[in-house]
Structure formats: structure tokens, C-alpha cells
Amino acid sequence: MSTVLEQIEQQIAKLSSKAVKKNTGNIRTVADGVAKIDGLSDVMYNEMVQFPGGAIGIALNLEEDEVGCVILGDISQLKEGDEVTTTGRLLSVPVGKELLGRTVDALGNPVDGKGPLGAKEFYPVERIAPGIIVRKGVSQPLFTGIMALDSMIPIGRGQRELIIGDRGTGKTTITIDTIINQAKINKVGLASGDKNFRPVYSIYVAVGQKNSNIVRTLSALEAAGALEFTVVVAAPAADNPANQYIAPYSGAAMGEWFMENGMDALIVYDDLSKHAVAYRQISLILKRPSGREAYPGDVFYLHSRLLERAARLDGKGSLTALPIVETLAGDVSAYIPTNIISITDGQIFLETDLFNQGIRPAVSVGLSVSRVGSAAQIKATKQVGGKLKGELAQFRELAAFAQFGSDLDAKTKAQLERGNRIVELFKQPAFAPQPIELQVAVLFAMQKGLFENVEIQKVSAAAASLKNFFTTRKDALLAEIRTKAALDKDLEARLQAACEEWKSSYSA
């Protein structure tokens, strides 16, 4: 018994002799998620500091005789004079496959009631983006499942493609469709047993969104069976601005884990306008000098350092980013939209007018662009849809002129008719992404003039019938397009025959 006591005493002696150094300060003021602290003379920029009651903060303003911190967590118990200590650590969040299917807050704590995450690894929220040498060009496609995008504005793995438009134009829907499509592709790919198949995992970061919207998104993902391949990071409108500010970086850290470990990931920032607003709020309370639209001077760096973390790494994986930006009255020349347009590798512009005309997704072909271009397309899509963007842009121009005159020559009329048919063909319901092989088949049919005798209003119905025909009766043909990813003469002939077969059986 005495040995046991001796052991305990030795342990006490060992512990007692260890003096732990802490650097401390005291809260001078606390308001709106931001605390001004006296002391903390050793604190470093972006260092995590510990508040009483378990709340943590990040040191953002290091001034001569005070430190400005944003507080993450419950601030209701904090008061003037409370002791704050430095931790010597950067803010980190859990990462790994354990997060798939889960909804977490900006700090990586689960908020879905499904219990602890069980994550084994942690990544710092703020990291330096990969440099030039480790990067590789974007050349692998990331299919959105939306025909208008995959054929005209293709997105590649590792690309940053901005989705921009007014409120209620379907920006979130495009990203949810893309996430659902990744899940569908993952399921097919993993079931095929193909060793070269690379699944794409998704991270959806909701910043400043209504809780009801986040629940709706979660329900859509769950209903489509996509949640198991997705991590949702939620910093809703009711969260304090510090959490909304940090959430995209937390999501990026989670995505980086997949990229660093040889996997591909897709991250959606929904949306960066609200993120900028949260940062503006923090900056104004920290009394940082404000610039244009009252945003602080480093608002460009706020988004550039975030989006630069999306990349395709040589010998590793990739992180594709789809940031969303909301415009006011279609004004793309506002401060935040122009900043993000200049950072990203292209944008998908959604127009309210098109949306109200029933053209959904309401993609404006003229203003949308993918700087990666056809490098991120499979050959089959290039073969059947290579000229579509030009044709559609020409159609929009002609349609604008046609409004002023009634006498049109036959060629112009034919061009307008064809344009209208393409527009109809590209209409797609929400949460119903199409596999790329089906898109190829439909576009092939369009190129071969299969819809020329169909009334414009009935083109959508005809296309739906054709898709149904292919999925139910020509499954093998679709599978071959998927695996070959290009149309050779034999495939083209068989596609032509299938189209003829459908045409003979279809009555409008």
C-alpha cells in the first residue's frame, strides 16, 4: 500500500515542480462578438485565445496597447475584466471521411444530433494556398449534371467557378444539383469496381443562410442519397459574425484533407456576399478603416486567400470551388462581385429575366464563361456540343434584332427556330442532374435534327421522352458512351439508329 502512496506522492511532486507559463489579458470591452483585450502582450496574429466558460477567440487586431479578438461561441457569459489566455495554437477543425454525412458548425462541432464525429485528424483553418510548383493544370471534368453547363461552360476538377446572380435565380439549386450528380457518379463508379475511379466528395458551406433553407438543402441531399458523400458546414444567419467569417475557411480545411490525401473534393461557398458582410461587420467593430461600400481594405485578400486554396495538385487530389455571389438588380460591377470574378476561373451568370421566362437554369450564355474551357470536357461532349455556345449567343443576338422587324429571311428564321429549340432542350428541373452519357445522346439527337419537326413548346417533352427511351431501352449504349467518353463511327451509327427508332415510335 505504501508503494502506491509513494507513487501518488511522486506524481504530485512531478506535477508540482512544473510551472506552466501563460500569457494573459483582461477583457476591456465586449460587444457584437468582438472583444477588446488589455494585455496579451505575447499573442500572435490569428492565434486562438481562451475565454472563460470555454469560448474561444481569434486575435485579429494587434494594437499598441490592446488586442481585438473575434469570439467564436457563446459570448453571453463574458464580462469586462474576465481573464483571457493565449494558447499558442491556430484554430483547427476536425477533418477526414468521418465528417461525410454530417452537419457541423464553423468550428467542426456536430450540430445534427448524430453524436460525436470521431475524427482522428485536425487541420488549421487558415493555411497558405498551394504554390505554383505543386499545382497541375485543370484537365479532368467535373460534371454538374446540368446540360447547359456541361456542354457550354464546363467545370474541371480544381477549378474555381463563380455562380452569380440576383436572389431567387437558382444559384443554390445549381450547386445542389452538382453535389447530387457527384453522388450519383460516385455510386455508379464505386459499384463498377473500377480501380481508376476517383470519387468526388462534396462540402457545402452555408454562410448567413436561413436555417429553414439549410434544412431544405439537407432534405434535398438526403432525398437524393447524396448526403453520405457530403459534409455540410453551417453558419446560419443567427450565428455570430465571427462564425460566419470563419466557416468558409473551416470548409476549405475539410476539403484540403481530401485533396492532400489523393482524393477529389468539391466545395460550395453559399454565399460569399454574406461572408463579406460578416467580415465588414467584424472589421467595423474592430474600428479598422473602411473603404468602398464600407468594406475594409483587405476584403479582396479575404476571398483570394480562400479561393486560392482550391487547386489540382500534382500527384495528389483536387479541390474544386463553386463560390456563390448574390447581385443586386443584376449589377455585376459591384465591389464584391468584381473582386470574386477576378479571382475565379470563370462565372456562371444567372438572369432574373430568363428565370421569369421559365428558362431554368437561367444561365446567361453571353456573360457566362469558363476559363478552363474545353480542357475540362470529354471528347464526346466536344463532338456533339462544341459549337453550341456560339450558336446560342448568335441566337440571342438575332432574337434581339428580330424584335424590331417582322420580315425575316428564311435563314434567319431557321436560326431563330433552332435557337429556340436549343433553349427548350436545355431546360431542366431542379435536383434532377443528367448523366453525361445521356446529355451526349440528347445533344447528338439535336445535332442530327431530330427535334426539327417538333413544335418548340413540345421540345422539352420530346427530350424527356428521348431520355426515357435511352435510359430504359439503350442502357448498354449509354454505358459504352460513358466508358469510351468519345464517339467513334460505330457508336455514332448505333446512336443514329437508336434515335431513328425513338423517332418512329414517338408521336408529339
Added chain:
Amino acid sequence: MASHAKAAQKFARQLFAMSIVDGAVSADRVAGVLEYVEKHHPANPVMVLKAYRRLVAAEIAKSLAVVEHAGAINDAMLAAIAASMTKKYGRSVTATARPSPALLAGLRVQVGDDIYESSVAGQLAVLAASV
């Protein structure tokens, strides 16, 4: 309001700089500063004096090791702590004892913003945070 506070802070810093002699706060200079403020009534005198007090208090705290202790502590130990801190910070540090039964056992030494925790209460707090 914000500009007043900034101006007061700036003025307080200037007064504080004048209060330092040989790297330490001089009691005579502080008395002189107080006399000046009383005589000349600068803008926002309360704000200025509060900011000045904070700066002086922070500076004094850098030269004072407050030794909180749960058990007995003798003058030799205080002198050893003062000598050790003087060497560590490169400035003259004096030590003062303050009994604190809440520590349970051990010491807690504070010099300016730095705290050297060697108490049982501190270790229990670390344990509680890690569980």
C-alpha cells in the same frame, strides 16, 4: 466619440512616455503629470487620466512579481523568485506575497501579462479542461 477616445489615448501615451525614467515609472514624474492635467485641463481629462492610469499600471506590473501562495512562503523564497524574474526579464523585478487558499497548494506568480502557474488548482483546471 471614437475620435475623442483616440485623441485621449494618444495624449495619455505622451504623458506616459514622459513618466518613464531609466526604464521605470518615476513617482516624481507621475506627480508632475497629474499637476499638469489639473492645471491645464486638457480635453476629456477623465478619459486621459483613465488611459494614463492603465498604461502606468501595466508598466508597474511588469516590474512586480505577485506571488500567490496556498502554503507558507518565506522571504528567502520571495527573494529567489525576484532574482529569477529580474534575470529573465532583464529589468529590476520585486516580489510581493499574496496568500490565496484557492490555489490548494503551490504557487502562482504573475509578472505583467505573464503567469507562471505551479499550483494544484491550476493543474486541476488543466485536467478538467482536457476531460
